Amino acid sequence: MIEETFVLDKNEVRNLIRDRKVVQLRSYLTEMYDADIAELMDDLNDKVMALLLFRMLPKLQAVEVFSYLSVENQREIINAIGEDDLPYLVDNIFFDDVIDMIEEMPAEFVNRVLINIPPEKRKLVNQFLNYPEDSAGGLMTIEYVRLTENMTVKNALDHVREIGLKKETVYTCYITNLHEKLIGIVSLRALVTEDPHKKIVDIMEQDVIVVSTKDDQEVVAEKFKRYDLLAIPVVDHEGRLTGIITVDDIIDVMEQEATEDFQIMAAMTPSEEEYLATNVFVLAKNRVIWLLVLLISATFTGSIMKNFSDTLEALILLGMFIPMLMDTGGNAGSQSSTLIIRGLATGDIKLTDVFRVLKKEFLISIICGVILSAVNFARIIIFEPQVPILIALTVSVTLITTVMMAKVIGGLLPIAAKKLKLDPAIMAGPLITTIVDALSLIIYFNIAQAVLNI
Amino acid sequence: MIEETFVLDKNEVRNLIRDRKVVQLRSYLTEMYDADIAELMDDLNDKVMALLLFRMLPKLQAVEVFSYLSVENQREIINAIGEDDLPYLVDNIFFDDVIDMIEEMPAEFVNRVLINIPPEKRKLVNQFLNYPEDSAGGLMTIEYVRLTENMTVKNALDHVREIGLKKETVYTCYITNLHEKLIGIVSLRALVTEDPHKKIVDIMEQDVIVVSTKDDQEVVAEKFKRYDLLAIPVVDHEGRLTGIITVDDIIDVMEQEATEDFQIMAAMTPSEEEYLATNVFVLAKNRVIWLLVLLISATFTGSIMKNFSDTLEALILLGMFIPMLMDTGGNAGSQSSTLIIRGLATGDIKLTDVFRVLKKEFLISIICGVILSAVNFARIIIFEPQVPILIALTVSVTLITTVMMAKVIGGLLPIAAKKLKLDPAIMAGPLITTIVDALSLIIYFNIAQAVLNI
Numbered sequence: 001m002i003e004e005t006f007v008l009d010k011n012e013v014r015n016l017i018r019d020r021k022v023v024q025l026r027s028y029l030t031e032m033y034d035a036d037i038a039e040l041m042d043d044l045n046d047k048v049m050a051l052l053l054f055r056m057l058p059k060l061q062a063v064e065v066f067s068y069l070s071v072e073n074q075r076e077i078i079n080a081i082g083e084d085d086l087p088y089l090v091d092n093i094f095f096d097d098v099i100d101m102i103e104e105m106p107a108e109f110v111n112r113v114l115i116n117i118p119p120e121k122r123k124l125v126n127q128f129l130n131y132p133e134d135s136a137g138g139l140m141t142i143e144y145v146r147l148t149e150n151m152t153v154k155n156a157l158d159h160v161r162e163i164g165l166k167k168e169t170v171y172t173c174y175i176t177n178l179h180e181k182l183i184g185i186v187s188l189r190a191l192v193t194e195d196p197h198k199k200i201v202d203i204m205e206q207d208v209i210v211v212s213t214k215d216d217q218e219v220v221a222e223k224f225k226r227y228d229l230l231a232i233p234v235v236d237h238e239g240r241l242t243g244i245i246t247v248d249d250i251i252d253v254m255e256q257e258a259t260e261d262f263q264i265m266a267a268m269t270p271s272e273e274e275y276l277a278t279n280v281f282v283l284a285k286n287r288v289i290w291l292l293v294l295l296i297s298a299t300f301t302g303s304i305m306k307n308f309s310d311t312l313e314a315l316i317l318l319g320m321f322i323p324m325l326m327d328t329g330g331n332a333g334s335q336s337s338t339l340i341i342r343g344l345a346t347g348d349i350k351l352t353d354v355f356r357v358l359k360k361e362f363l364i365s366i367i368c369g370v371i372l373s374a375v376n377f378a379r380i381i382i383f384e385p386q387v388p389i390l391i392a393l394t395v396s397v398t399l400i401t402t403v404m405m406a407k408v409i410g411g412l413l414p415i416a417a418k419k420l421k422l423d424p425a426i427m428a429g430p431l432i433t434t435i436v437d438a439l440s441l442i443i444y445f446n447i448a449q450a451v452l453n454i
Numbered sequence: 455m456i457e458e459t460f461v462l463d464k465n466e467v468r469n470l471i472r473d474r475k476v477v478q479l480r481s482y483l484t485e486m487y488d489a490d491i492a493e494l495m496d497d498l499n500d501k502v503m504a505l506l507l508f509r510m511l512p513k514l515q516a517v518e519v520f521s522y523l524s525v526e527n528q529r530e531i532i533n534a535i536g537e538d539d540l541p542y543l544v545d546n547i548f549f550d551d552v553i554d555m556i557e558e559m560p561a562e563f564v565n566r567v568l569i570n571i572p573p574e575k576r577k578l579v580n581q582f583l584n585y586p587e588d589s590a591g592g593l594m595t596i597e598y599v600r601l602t603e604n605m606t607v608k609n610a611l612d613h614v615r616e617i618g619l620k621k622e623t624v625y626t627c628y629i630t631n632l633h634e635k636l637i638g639i640v641s642l643r644a645l646v647t648e649d650p651h652k653k654i655v656d657i658m659e660q661d662v663i664v665v666s667t668k669d670d671q672e673v674v675a676e677k678f679k680r681y682d683l684l685a686i687p688v689v690d691h692e693g694r695l696t697g698i699i700t701v702d703d704i705i706d707v708m709e710q711e712a713t714e715d716f717q718i719m720a721a722m723t724p725s726e727e728e729y730l731a732t733n734v735f736v737l738a739k740n741r742v743i744w745l746l747v748l749l750i751s752a753t754f755t756g757s758i759m760k761n762f763s764d765t766l767e768a769l770i771l772l773g774m775f776i777p778m779l780m781d782t783g784g785n786a787g788s789q790s791s792t793l794i795i796r797g798l799a800t801g802d803i804k805l806t807d808v809f810r811v812l813k814k815e816f817l818i819s820i821i822c823g824v825i826l827s828a829v830n831f832a833r834i835i836i837f838e839p840q841v842p843i844l845i846a847l848t849v850s851v852t853l854i855t856t857v858m859m860a861k862v863i864g865g866l867l868p869i870a871a872k873k874l875k876l877d878p879a880i881m882a883g884p885l886i887t888t889i890v891d892a893l894s895l896i897i898y899f900n901i902a903q904a905v906l907n908i
Binding site for chain 2: 031033035036157160161170171188189191192193207209224225226227228230247248250251252254255258259261262263265268274275276280281283284287288292294296301305306309316319320322323324326327328330331332334335338339340341342343346348349353356357360363364367368371372379429430433434437441
């Protein structure tokens, strides 16, 4: 039966729970995907109801649904379920999900979870908790199929059959030697298609793309994109296999990295927390620091205007064009910096491309500057005949200069940041605007003084 | 042998090609991954050298490398290779890569490629070319394993063995009935672990997550993220299986969708082309239209200032604070709109959350507004003693009001856009800044008139 994803309406669920229509609810739940049930629970915004729903699920499905839940709801459930159910839950979620969960939880929950993990696994959990959350070590799972080089294809397939069902991925198997060093990989596809009597050592790929436990998650994501992988092995500094990372986790990483860039580019301290789940004070804190820094920087524009207050006082009309000039300069600069920041992030632009970028931005800025300036000049002449032609000319020349300067600065600063090992994303709209605003005021008043002889 | 990815230095390659050291070059090439060779060719910036390099590759590897190349270099190669090699190339790249390639190419290349596709496949290519590039139909491939319900597990495995090597993915097999309708899926993992005598119909999963050929690629990416898939079947309006989409293509789609959002948010017409490969005039065109629209909108600020020119003339000091007020308002609004746009894109925020967003932004804006305003007031009193306290007060009150207004507008407009079926990303920094600038000027002058009795 193929059909559109079956999702229950949350109000309907609320009613069914309130009316204690357990049988009906259960039959609905069996038709739903685990990810959808988890979303439903998160959406209910009612912890008691979410818990009631969770208790209705068959044990094994409950484990699956749990791993899709928000951290908030995971906490609720760990808090609420008894000592009888917790060991089952903890033992049956995938290893990397346990690690993620523990990393997000306050200490009292961590202890309750750790106590329920069998001692031999607990040691491993503690080891994994030492890897930074954003590193390959923090992303990896220990659930994979390990083979030895002397197995035959038939042995290997039997081994996969025996333990495969418990592993997060069986599609790539990893071959290690006696010292646990990774010496090759073999795909399940190869195991299925090769002669069963061949030895693993003869069919394995020895040229393996790996990451190190300390590698940043961006490096890991880059390799997945580049080589179209489904999983990547993680090795320690001596080449020993410590875990694997699967593509579904990398999809989350990519989304998270893009979100981080969006936040930094809009002058915020990046945060992994979901907007709606984050406290107002935390959100305010992430924003106010950068607003303050930019506010203080923007007061420079005030000093510049003060220096030119004679000019301004002599011709108050000049002031009318300042907001438009500043906005346009900021927009032109943001366009350039955004393209370059994104290009650096996706790898389309490299540090060595700096002169190509500069040349391109310079040419683009001439084209854009001339068009904007011409349109603006015509607009003033036609719609504001009271503005003297010399002022219209001053505004137009400033506009060209500002756009050119904004685009070159916007193209250059992200690359400079990367060269200085800073995140290029800080060189985005808000900062570029502040810099360009100050410079364009200086240009404007100087041109005005020259052209108008004030 | 496990080692860091082996990548040749491009200058070294240039030298090797110039010196005709073919043997040495070939031995290097066999040690490199296909994706790295393709990048090397793209990086060479020298079409003749890239072509020489390509010709050195063994035929089958050449096909793999080809599929990783930039469109520009793909064109070069199709243009350069003779009628003997083209059929081999065209016949051996994966079906979805052929479609992608044809979509990006000018007509004369398309014909050369189409002529070299066998007639039965050509019909299929033409059908696929009719799907919009950004739809599920435009992403899918026809290379997958199809089974029937009456096969046994053993039959199925034999079938995979026979044809599997040619397919882009064999890890999920698709079961169709006589009318080509998709009736279930079975994973290779299940085939390997189940009893070989069982029937496919008894072990297949009937509850399949599918997309329709017409679905937008964002919908497809959403399902991959939600259900952690490796591949998804694509069906037509009658439920017939027309193709599958694999996770590696979805990773590219996600990156492309994020890039598009970045571009729209910085007020540009989105483009899929790589920055460095795009013509200056195209880049200028993508930007200048939005700059013009925003420039015209920003002239409203001029009219507002003109209306208050008496106030401004009476107290030129008021003008000094305008750039800072406008910048801060713009920044505060951009922060909010960016978070909401990104939340809507990742699905963390839904249309129904509008009141939760409004409440949050309102509270955050009070916290941010009060802090900014207090710091700014202190700064004026301490560092600019010549500014009368009433003006400092006017600026501070305007700052609070502007920040509050900016954050509420920045939170609201992206949701409103989505409600109106517009792309929320247009309601980002540049547009928000323009709106907030105009409103904050009105607020500023009105407060000034009231407080200062001008």
